Amino acid sequence: MTVKSTTRARKKAAPGVPDKASAGSAAPELVQLLTPEGERVEHPDYPLTVTPEELRALYRDLVLVRRFDAEATSLQRQGELGLWASLLGQEAAQVGSGRAMRPGDYAFPTYREHGVAWCRDVDPLNLLGMFRGVNNGGWDPNEKNFHLYTIVIGAQTLHATGYAMGITKDGTDDAVIAYFGDGASSQGDVNEAFTFASVYNSPVVFFCQNNQWAISEPTTVQTRIPLYRRASGFGFPGVRVDGNDVLACLAVTRWALDRARTGQGPVLVEAFTYRMGAHTTSDDPTRYRQSEETEAWKAKDPILRLKAHLEKEGLGDEAFFAEVEAESEKLGLRVREGVRSMPDPDPTLIFDHVYTEQHPLVDEERAEYEAYAASFEGEQH
Amino acid sequence: MAGQLSIAKALNGALRKSLENDPKTVLMGEDIGKLGGVFRITDGLQKDFGDDRVMDTPLAESGIMGTAIGLALRGYRPVVEIQFDGFVYPAFDQIVSQLAKMHARALGHVKMPVTVRIPFGGGIGAVEHHSESHEAYFAHTAGLRVVSPSNAHDAHWMLRQAIESDDPVIFLEPKRRYWDKGEVGEDPMLPLHSARIVRPGTDATLIAYGPMVKVCQEAAQAAEEDGRHLEVVDLRSLSPIDFPTLEESLKRTGRGIVVHEAPVFLGLGAELAARLTERCFYHLEAPILRVGGYHAPYPPSRVEETYLPDLDRVLDAVDRALAY
Ligand SMILES: Cc1ncc(C[n+]2csc(CCOP(=O)(O)OP(=O)(O)O)c2C)c(N)n1
Ligand SMILES: [Mg+2]
Secondary structure: OOOOOOHHHHOOOOOOOOOOHHHHOOOOOOEOOEOOOOOEOOOOOOOOOOOHHHHHHHHHHHHHHHHHHHHHHHHHHOOOOOOOOOOOOOHHHHHHHHHHOOOOOEEEOOOOOHHHHHHOOOOHHHHHHHHHOOOOOOOOHHHHOEOOOOOOOOHHHHHHHHHHHHHHHHOOOOOEEEEEEOOHHHOHHHHHHHHHHHHOOOOEEEEEEEOOEEOOEEHHHOOOOOHHHHHHHHOOOEEEEEOOOHHHHHHHHHHHHHHHHHHHOOEEEEEEOOOOOOOOOOOOHHHOOOHHHHHHHHOOOHHHHHHHHHHHOOOOOHHHHHHHHHHHHHHHHHHHHHHHOOOOOOHHHHHOOOOOOOOHHHHHHHHHHHHHHHOOOOOOO | OOOEEEHHHHHHHHHHHHHHHOOOEEEEEOOOOOOOOOOOOOOOHHHHHOOOOEEEOOOOHHHHHHHHHHHHHOOOEEEEEOOOHHHOHHHHHHHHHHHOOHHHHOOOOOOOOOEEEEEEOOOOOOOOOOOOOOHHHHHOOOOOEEEOOOOHHHHHHHHHHHHHOOOOEEEEEEHHHOOOEEEOOOOOOOOOOOOEEEEOOOOEEEEEOOOHHHHHHHHHHHHHHOOOOEEEEEOOEEEOOOHHHHHHHHHHHOOEEEEEEEEOOOOHHHHHHHHHHHHHHHHOOOOOEEEEEOOOOOOOHHHHHHHOOOHHHHHHHHHHHHOO
16 A cells, blocks of 8 residues: 655745745756857956867867767766766866866866866876775875865865865955766755855855756756856855856856955856766666757757857867867876876775875874785795 | 575565555655666655655755654654665764654754665675775664665565664675575564574684675685685674574684674674673683784775775685684
8 A cells, every 4th residue: 555645735835925936946047158059249247258279278168078078977987986976968067167277276076077177287197096895095185286176065165165264365356166966966965065155255155066966866856946046145246157158157257266365255156957868877867867958958058059169250260170089089098097097005004194294093093904915925826 | 585585686575575565764865766766775765655655855964864863853764775885874873863862852852763774794806985884883873773684585574674763774685695696485574673594504603794794605605615614694783793603603602702893892793702702701712813904995996806805815714713
């Protein structure tokens, strides 16, 4: 027997509460500078002048980032990686915001910000260590001002805010970007980060990639208002930007970072985009979403629209596109070969860096392990 | 319920039965609806019982736990799914400061029949935060019951018993064993908090729970070839612990080895060794030894086999115990 609960009658939203659907739909307030057809449009609040050179550089970034991501996905299928979280569809949000940063700025990523890492000049191979299972981080965050990937949803937004509080204390004009997802917006940590950033007027930009899904949960499970409007309750501005428009993402993030670095406090940027692929290689999206939805978003592809623009304006000729394609091939090869030749780690890495100094218990267990491992030497297994 | 069921399917059946038997039972968690949970433990339940009873929640573990407590106050019997072990920590305050203490603080006037299901432990080649064994934190907290099944039968019946319990139960599911199959019998056979001797022996007692029971059974099998008869006890309940069963076993064998994935330092093995030594001192031929994880963060997956106790490490401890 199946027992349904009796609470159904209360399901309807109370009057005055916006309908759930509005949270997920692209409302008219979306900032856009490049239409899906590749038409350049102006926005009064976010003027942007880009040289043809810069446009081509952005195109190159988008293509290479997508190529790297596709390569990682296929390396996972071949068993070279244990898992991969693809950024497919989110290239513009990441490249636009990543290129808005200055060298002294600092990014705090989730686990999907491969495009931001690219802009911060982090070696793509470094990103793969964690997914291959050879390390739990794999780079020095301070080398490129790109923090380690954070898997625990939302935690990094507080770290970003604390880092920004430090910038204020130091009196420099650096700024911070905290990346997070639509799902993460529900976490206590994220809401606490908003509070701290607001009351300390910290130079941090909260960059939410609303890719419409948190694994199988649509954004409507997280919110009844558009996410960018959350900011107003915390006392700082929120902006919704077309996340598949690299120019709009660049302009809005640059504006937000400049505002932050000049002492005007945090901003929430909601990049309205779409997760074109599965959540990770372990996920099966056919169980929870319609392929028509994915198809509809294909028409808004971030790379195609910039390509259309370059072509229309005569800013990229065949030679240019061929050159980017060749570079992309080279990158793919480097990633493939790099991953395959990654050495398997020595198990004693377990005992490395647990503490800053020698620690008696760790030392003892390391010695025990080494003696135990040595007892097998010469044995056939 | 004849036939072989995977642990995952046995758990799914237990949830289904619990939803059928008590209209106040509700399931809460991330991705437990259409997706059926990342391990498919809730597969098909939202379709059959509706989204009022099988609720996809916002992505916030403290929120899930805190509202489960509120639902319990209102007379519901929430069964919460935490997606992976490493993601229970945002809910830790609600569990240890609120859930565990509410009954005592209200002088017994309110009950907290909340079950917290957590896939735990390593061995699946996952990225970090997906392989943790945090049972000691929960077992250390008075007011919580903590259990972990090792096979399909127990998975089914212990989950039903946990849900029926009027106390909060932390239900630790051995995720690397989800696909192991076994018979699920027609009745539970044991109360929730009893241990079970899964293999009788005379030379030493291996004490394990959850994912390590299988490792210990394999070790005992291998030891048999060397003429050693190892007893294996499946603890099943981590709080309370069925000490009488363990004492009886140790008094017969004189040697005990506790095996868990969690770090040895201040792990459950420490409590077991200390208390069993107090109670069986004159019967012991050797100190009670422990095999477990190291005092280090759970390592990247390519070296996790080194971190996790395996047959060789268990037999190495058996050798050491027998050498006394
Ligand atoms: C605290 C915590 N709870 C649960 C998870 C499991 N989990 C990993 S990703 C994810 C969904 C995240 O969605 P969103 O924030 O929208 O980011 P996206 O993956 O879409 O980029 C969940 C629930 C986690 N990593 N951390
Ligand atoms: Mg998302």
